[in-house]
Amino acid sequence: MQPTILWMEMTWPELKQAAADRRILFFVVGSVEQHGPHLPTGVDAFLPMAIAERAARRVNGVVAPCASYGYKSLLRAGGGPHFPGSIGLRGATVIAMVADIMSQLIQQGWRRIVVLDWHLENVPFVFEGVDEAVRGSGCAEELKVVKIDNPNGLGVSTQPGLMADLFGEDFPGWAVEHASIWETSAMLAAFPELVREDRIEDGTPPQPFDYDVLPSPKDGAPASGIFWKATRASREKGERILSAVVDGIVAVIEKEFGA
Numbered sequence: 001m002q003p004t005i006l007w008m009e010m011t012w013p014e015l016k017q018a019a020a021d022r023r024i025l026f027f028v029v030g031s032v033e034q035h036g037p038h039l040p041t042g043v044d045a046f047l048p049m050a051i052a053e054r055a056a057r058r059v060n061g062v063v064a065p066c067a068s069y070g071y072k073s074l075l076r077a078g079g080g081p082h083f084p085g086s087i088g089l090r091g092a093t094v095i096a097m098v099a100d101i102m103s104q105l106i107q108q109g110w111r112r113i114v115v116l117d118w119h120l121e122n123v124p125f126v127f128e129g130v131d132e133a134v135r136g137s138g139c140a141e142e143l144k145v146v147k148i149d150n151p152n153g154l155g156v157s158t159q160p161g162l163m164a165d166l167f168g169e170d171f172p173g174w175a176v177e178h179a180s181i182w183e184t185s186a187m188l189a190a191f192p193e194l195v196r197e198d199r200i201e202d203g204t205p206p207q208p209f210d211y212d213v214l215p216s217p218k219d220g221a222p223a224s225g226i227f228w229k230a231t232r233a234s235r236e237k238g239e240r241i242l243s244a245v246v247d248g249i250v251a252v253i254e255k256e257f258g259a
């Protein structure tokens with residue numbers, strides 16, 4: 001049996017040894033959020049976990065259990081809170097959850113941690129939770145945490161020609177990519193059985209796009225929950241995306257940890 005690198009499949013003595021060996025630990029924070037009629041609500045947890053697992057295999061890392069819940073979905077990045085299926089936490093809860101988990105990881109001896117945050121809305125809250133845990137540890141000896149946010153562009157935008165092949169001439173920005181070319185392609189590559197291919201359609205960016213309105217306008221997001229050209233997605237694009245992102249993450253790890 002090939003040794004597992006998934007925390008939830010490992011025993012406590014194996015995890016104790018892995019921490020003592022200074023193996024790199026990946027900790028994913030995602031969200032439970034609508035991703036159109038063609039993708040499951042778990043996209044922001046499934047994709048980063050699949051990517052973390054691929055990266056961990058390259059650097060002999062371990063993948064911690066995913067924090068699947070994240071900050072609430074906002075109109076401009078995920079369609080907003082009114083979609084059935086989207087479940088969001090308030091910011092204070094995200095901060096506390098991340099700080100609690102990170103503190104215990106540090107207490108248990110993990111010293112090289114990659115936090116992979118997949119959900120745009122999470123970014124400052126996850127940072128705050130990590131920062132609280134690191135400061136609370138008294139900056140334990142040898143501790144280093146690398147936090148990678150929403151790495152859609154990491155590895156992808158630096159790969160010659162890949163952006164143009166993915167998006168054509170009219171890349172709309174990463175927020176508008178929600179449930180669109182990138183995520184649909186990556187899901188087709190990593191979890192094809194979870195994609196409702198007959199429900200793939202093109203969408204439109206939410207309105208307003210440049211500023212927030214509260215309460216969130218119920219008709220601001222496209223009814224489908226798809227923001228852009230999901231019909232341009234393909235499994236082949238997804239394979240290229242995943243390998244570019246994994247390469248990008250491994251390059252960051254080599255730079256920061258010398259692994």
Ligand code: ZN
Nearest residue numbers: 043044179183
């Ligand atoms: Zn997403």
Ligand code: MN
Nearest residue numbers: 044078119120
């Ligand atoms: Mn999201």
